[in-house]
Amino acid sequence: MLSVKNIHANIDGREILKGINLDIKPGEVHAIMGPNGSGKSTLASVLAGREEYEVTEGAVSFLGKDLLELSTEDRAREGLFLAFQYPVEIPGVSTTNFIKAAVNEKRKYLGQEPLDAVAFLKMMKEKMALVEIDQRLLSRSINEGFSGGEKKRNEVFQMAMLEPKLAIMDETDSGLDIDALRIVANGINKLRSPDRAILLITHYQRLLDYIQPDYVHVLYNGRIVKSGTKELALELEEKGYDFITDEVDLAANQ
Amino acid sequence: MKEKPDTLEQAVLTEYKYGFVTDIDTDVIAKGLSENTIRLISNKKNEPEWMLDWRLKAYNHWLKLEEPKWSNVKYPIINYQDIIYYAAPKPKKQLNSLDEADPELLATFEKLGISLNEQKRLTGVAVDVVMDSVSIATSFKEQLSEIGVIFCSISEAIQLHPELVKKYLGSVVPMTDNYFAALNSAVFTDGSFCYIPKGVRCPMELSTYFRINTENAGQFERTLIVAEDESYVSYLEGCTAPMRDENQLHAAVVELVAHAKAEIKYSTVQNWYPGDKNGLGGIYNFVTKRGMCKGDHSKISWTQVETGSAITWKYPSVILKGDHSIGEFYSVAFTNNHQQADTGTKMIHLGKNTRSRIVSKGISAGHSQNSYRGLVRASKQATNARNYSQCDSLLLGDKCGAHTFPYIEVKNKTAIVEHEATTSKIGEDQLFYCKQRGIDAETAVALIVNGFAKEVMNQLPMEFAVEAQKLLAISMEGSVG
Numbered sequence: 001m002l003s004v005k006n007i008h009a010n011i012d013g014r015e016i017l018k019g020i021n022l023d024i025k026p027g028e029v030h031a032i033m034g035p036n037g038s039g040k041s042t043l044a045s046v047l048a049g050r051e052e053y054e055v056t057e058g059a060v061s062f063l064g065k066d067l068l069e070l071s072t073e074d075r076a077r078e079g080l081f082l083a084f085q086y087p088v089e090i091p092g093v094s095t096t097n098f099i100k101a102a103v104n105e106k107r108k109y110l111g112q113e114p115l116d117a118v119a120f121l122k123m124m125k126e127k128m129a130l131v132e133i134d135q136r137l138l139s140r141s142i143n144e145g146f147s148g149g150e151k152k153r154n155e156v157f158q159m160a161m162l163e164p165k166l167a168i169m170d171e172t173d174s175g176l177d178i179d180a181l182r183i184v185a186n187g188i189n190k191l192r193s194p195d196r197a198i199l200l201i202t203h204y205q206r207l208l209d210y211i212q213p214d215y216v217h218v219l220y221n222g223r224i225v226k227s228g229t230k231e232l233a234l235e236l237e238e239k240g241y242d243f244i245t246d247e248v249d250l251a252a253n254q
Numbered sequence: 255m256k257e258k259p260d261t262l263e264q265a266v267l268t269e270y271k272y273g274f275v276t277d278i279d280t281d282v283i284a285k286g287l288s289e290n291t292i293r294l295i296s297n298k299k300n301e302p303e304w305m306l307d308w309r310l311k312a313y314n315h316w317l318k319l320e321e322p323k324w325s326n327v328k329y330p331i332i333n334y335q336d337i338i339y340y341a342a343p344k345p346k347k348q349l350n351s352l353d354e355a356d357p358e359l360l361a362t363f364e365k366l367g368i369s370l371n372e373q374k375r376l377t378g379v380a381v382d383v384v385m386d387s388v389s390i391a392t393s394f395k396e397q398l399s400e401i402g403v404i405f406c407s408i409s410e411a412i413q414l415h416p417e418l419v420k421k422y423l424g425s426v427v428p429m430t431d432n433y434f435a436a437l438n439s440a441v442f443t444d445g446s447f448c449y450i451p452k453g454v455r456c457p458m459e460l461s462t463y464f465r466i467n468t469e470n471a472g473q474f475e476r477t478l479i480v481a482e483d484e485s486y487v488s489y490l491e492g493c494t495a496p497m498r499d500e501n502q503l504h505a506a507v508v509e510l511v512a513h514a515k516a517e518i519k520y521s522t523v524q525n526w527y528p529g530d531k532n533g534l535g536g537i538y539n540f541v542t543k544r545g546m547c548k549g550d551h552s553k554i555s556w557t558q559v560e561t562g563s564a565i566t567w568k569y570p571s572v573i574l575k576g577d578h579s580i581g582e583f584y585s586v587a588f589t590n591n592h593q594q595a596d597t598g599t600k601m602i603h604l605g606k607n608t609r610s611r612i613v614s615k616g617i618s619a620g621h622s623q624n625s626y627r628g629l630v631r632a633s634k635q636a637t638n639a640r641n642y643s644q645c646d647s648l649l650l651g652d653k654c655g656a657h658t659f660p661y662i663e664v665k666n667k668t669a670i671v672e673h674e675a676t677t678s679k680i681g682e683d684q685l686f687y688c689k690q691r692g693i694d695a696e697t698a699v700a701l702i703v704n705g706f707a708k709e710v711m712n713q714l715p716m717e718f719a720v721e722a723q724k725l726l727a728i729s730m731e732g733s734v735g
Contacts, residue, residue, distance in 0.1 A: 048690050051682075076692035088687045091648070091678040092705030101701055102691035109692070141705075158691065 001026050001197050002047075002067075002166055007058035009046045016042040018222035019058070024166065027194040031208055032201045033233060034219035035241045040201045041085060043219070044170040048082040049075050063165060076102075077109035079165030083155040083172050087143050095138040095154060096124070099161050106162065127160035131187035149180030156187040167191070168199045173207040185210030205237035220245050270527055273497030276361075276385075276467050283340045285470065289313065292440055295340050299409050299443070302416060312429035312439030319433045325596040326625040326657055327565050329501070329538065337503060339441045341468035343385055382407060382446045382462045384475055392446075394458065403487075404449035405460050408476050411447035418449055422480050426509040426546045426573070434505040435542040438474045442507065445475035450485040450516070459715050464493040464504075466526075466537070472503040479509070481516035483549060488519040488715055493562070497527050499535045501564060506541045514549025514576065519557070521714055522570075523722050526562035531620070533592025536564025543570035544600075547579030547608075555582040556599065557713040559722045564593060569627065571600035574608035574636075581610040584710040588703075589622035589654070598628035598659075603639035603669065612643040615707050618654035625657040632669035639669040648706050649679040650699065 004022040008015060016039045024030055034040050046053050047060065049072035060067040067075060090098065103123075104114040115123065128135060133153050143151050152172055159167050169188065173181055188211055192198065200213060208216075208230060216232040217224045220241070225248045226232065236244070283294055292313055296306040321332070382392040382405065398405050404415060411419050429439035446462040466473050481487055493504075504526060510518050520543075529536025539562075545554035556570040566589075572581030583599035601610035610630065618624040624647070632639040647656035658675050680702055688698035704711070704723065714722055 048686075050686055071694075072686065072689040073692050073694045076690050082690050084687065084690075088683045090680075090684050090687070090702060091676075092703075092708075093701050094705070097701065097705070098688075098691070098693075101693050101697065105692045105694070105697065162691065 001063055002199075003061045004047075005059045005061075007043075007046065007060065008056045009042060010054045010056055011042070011052055015056075016053075016222055017046065020219075020222075020224060022217070022224065024197045024199065026165075026197055027192075028215065029192065029198045029200065029211065029213045031213040031216045031230075031233060032199065032219050032224075033203065033205070033216060033236060035245065036203065038219045039222045040203075040219050041170055044082055044168050044199075044201055047075075047168060048072065048080065073105070074109070076162075077106045079163075081159050081162055081164035081167045083152075083159060083167065083169045085171040085174060087146075087151045087155055089141070089143040089146075091141050091144060093142055094140060095142045095157075098142050099124075099138075099158055102158070103161060123161065127157060130160050130190050131157045132183050133157045148175040149177070149184075152176060152180065152184050153187070156184055156191070160187070160191055164196065166197045166199065168201065170201045171203065172200070173202055173204060181207070182210065205233045208233045218244050220248055270497055272494035272525065273527060275469075278343050278467070280468050281340075281342045282338055282468060282471070285338050286335045287337070287339060287441065291339050295441060295443060298340060298342075299412075301412055304416075304420065305412055308423070308429070309440050312436050313441075315430050316433070316436035316440055319436055321433050325567055325627070326623065326659070327567060327594040327596050329565055329594075332503060332538070334437075336470070338468065338471040339474070340443055341471040342443075343467075382460075383465070384444050384446070384462060384473075385465045385467055398456075398458075401454055401457070402451040403454060403456055404447065406447055408442070408445040408447045408478060411478070415447070415449070418480065419447070419478070422478055422509065422511055423476075424509075426511060426544050427507050427542050432542060434540045435507050438476060438505050438507045438542070441472075442474045442476035445477045445506070446479075446491075447477070448479040448487060448489060450479075450481045450487045452482040452513075453484045454482075455485065456487040459488050459490055461490040461492065464491065466493075466502060466504065470500065470502070472505065474504075475506045477506070477508040478511075479518055479520070480511045481513060481518050481552075483513045484515045485513075486517045486519075488521070490521040490523070490715060492523045492525065494525050494527070497530070497535065499530075501529075501536055501538055502527075503538045503540070504563075506543075508541070508543040508570075510545035510554055512545065512547050512549065512552035512554050512579075515551045516549065517553040517555075518545060519555045519715075520545070520570070522556075522558040522560070523714075524558065524560045524562050524566070527564075528562045528593050529564040529591065531591045533564070533621075536593070537562065539563035539566045539568065541568040543568060544573065545571070545581070546573045547576050547581060547605075549579075550576040550605070551578045552576050553580040553582075555580075555584070555713070557584040557710065558586070558597075559707075559710070559714070560585070560587040560595060560597060563595075566593075566595040566597050569598050569600055569629075571602065572610065573602045573604065574610065574639075575604045576608075577605040578607045579605055580608070583610075583612045583614070583628075584713045585614045586617070586707040586710045587615070587624055587626075588617045589619065589624045591620040591622060593620075593622040595623070596625040596627055598626045600629040601631070601641055603630075603632040603636035603641070606635070606637045607639075608636060609640045610642075612641070612645070613709055614643075614645045615710055616645070616647045616656050617650065617703055617706065618647070618656050619650035621653050623655045623657070625659060627659040627661075629661040629663070630671055630673075631663040632666050632671065634665045636666050637668050639666060639671075641669075641671045643671075643673045645673070645675045646706065647675075647677040648703070649677065652679070652681065 002024040009017040218226040526537035616624040
């Protein structure tokens with residue numbers, strides 16, 4: 001579904017990603033872990049199409065299409081979803097209206113009729129239950145005055161509504177207390193399906209207690225330096241990132 | 255792939271749709287302003303002596319005034335001798351019906367989306383059309399006169415209803431009021447006149463469409479609306495102008511008089527040519543609009559959607575003289591590129607139990623500057639005066655400015671005045687968020703701006719709300735950055 005080949009990316013002339021390779025198949029859950037500044041969020045931004053990042057080398061194919069040739073909005077409409085680490089506030093636009101616009105833009109792209117109010121509300125009700133989000137929250141301006149937990153839950157709710165093929169969760173666990181983390185993780189688990197892949201980006205192993213990944217990759221200094229199964233995450237938890245990064249740095253210096 | 259960086263900027267950039275010029279034979283007088291110019295205008299309009307005297311008095315007063323400098327706008331010195339004060343499409347013969355109007359003119363207004371053909375028009379909207387210095391046509395005049403409503407050009411009113419004009423002209427905005435009002439009083443050439451008799455609820459929207467066509471011509475229109483006891487009228491004005499590199503001056507005066515239990519709802523959709531993206535050209539829109547709630551329980555409501563003009567400088571105000579009278583001001587002012595707007599209102603509470611409400615939404619994009627300036631005054635006699643003001647600013651990008659200048663003067667202890675203000679900003683982060691959800695930049699900005707301006711747009715008469723919303727969307731195209 002997603003095939004990333006030797007991606008290099010810059011921001012302001014500084015190289016952040018230095019040759020990333022990654023293959024994700026439908027139904028799989030991959031976790032990307034790594035110390036701060038390793039390039040995790042950059043990878044998410046590059047895949048989603050954030051314009052400040054310049055891809056200097058490499059290729060990405062998504063569902064058979066050249067992802068890098070698609071605009072940000074078309075990537076989204078093709079089924080790529082990014083749950084933001086810091087969801088932004090948009091004054092004056094209710095979450096409901098926002099999601100309605102998003103759902104219908106996607107439908108338009110796919111050549112489908114827009115959802116009418118009744119069908120849309122029905123869909124909202126179903127998905128709200130999934131992520132335990134309060135309806136009152138949805139009539140407020142998007143993310144405005146939301147708590148950290150509410151913002152993240154809102155991201156998962158949007159993911160549920162947009163039914164992506166690939167969901168990239170950028171540090172969705174950051175800033176959450178244990179209860180909020182459990183609710184958010186439950187929501188994501190319910191959205192796992194055989195035709196949907198999930199890419200979890202996280203600093204900590206604790207999210208993986210709730211969401212079991214099929215594969216774990218360690219990103220360090222712009223490269224994936226180690227890949228493994230969920231046991232790798234446990235090992236990281238135990239030994240810290242140093243046990244891998246020291247090894248990499250040593251190799252680099254030799 | 256790296257796209258062009260400023261998507262916000264692109265999303266609000268757009269071509270001005272109404273920038274064409276009509277090639278029509280026009281009667282133009284020489285540039286410049288003097289007593290002779292005024293005599294010439296008055297003569298061309300075949301005005302009675304009293305009107306000429308009034309104009310000359312205003313002109314002599316204007317000569318003593320200095321152009322005000324207190325607003326938050328910057329523009330080069332205006333050379334008043336370099337303006338044409340009268341330009342009229344020829345031939346100016348009295349039209350009995352719109353079908354007799356010059357086809358070129360009709361085509362112009364068709365192109366602007368204003369059909370003058372009564373059969374084709376929306377029922378429920380009567381329109382007076384003013385091109386440069388003269389009113390070209392007024393529709394539904396006869397139907398309206400059957401119920402006693404007078405709706406005609408001000409020039410015609412001076413001829414046919416001199417007693418009403420004499421009584422009310424300058425009664426709300428005296429010729430000595432300010433620099434531009436004095437100038438307008440001296441040289442005004444046309445505008446609309448509405449008179450709603452006692453107890454009549456005007457069955458259709460009345461509207462005036464102002465169009466500037468001639469190069470170097472200034473437009474000085476005068477509108478006067480009088481609503482007798484227990485009457486109601488909803489009035490709308492719209493305006494456009496060709497694209498030119500030179501600035502053109504538009505200095506209008508609008509006066510509203512509401513007698514006891516009367517209600518006047520005045521809506522403006524202002525779309526004068528705003529200048530190009532580098533700030534070249536555009537209309538200077540320096541306007542004095544004021545309403546007088548003269549009788550008890552009267553109500554005046556101003557709604558404005560301001561998207562055009564290089565500079566907008568206007569404060570539609572209400573003098574709440576009658577007890578229990580109500581004044582309202584709803585405004586959306588959108589500025590883009592190098593536009594400047596200094597707009598707001600004045601609510602002058604004189605009567606007891608008077609109420610006013612101000613809702614101002616300023617949207618700035620590009621390099622524009624957008625200021626709200628408002629005065630709420632409760633005089634000594636204004637027992638239990640109440641005001642609620644809400645001023646919200648939305649910044650699109652980081653090169654524009656929003657400013658709020660609220661003035662509050664309360665001389666009565668029982669008065670309650672509330673003021674709320676917010677400022678929010680839309681930048682690349684918000685846009686990226688929207689785009690990641692599949693909403694492109696233009697749709698995103700439209701969604702945000704419409705959400706922001708909704709409260710004001712809801713005040714517009716239904717026939718125009720859709721148009722205004724479209725206009726706002728068009729003006730914003732490319733403002734994302």
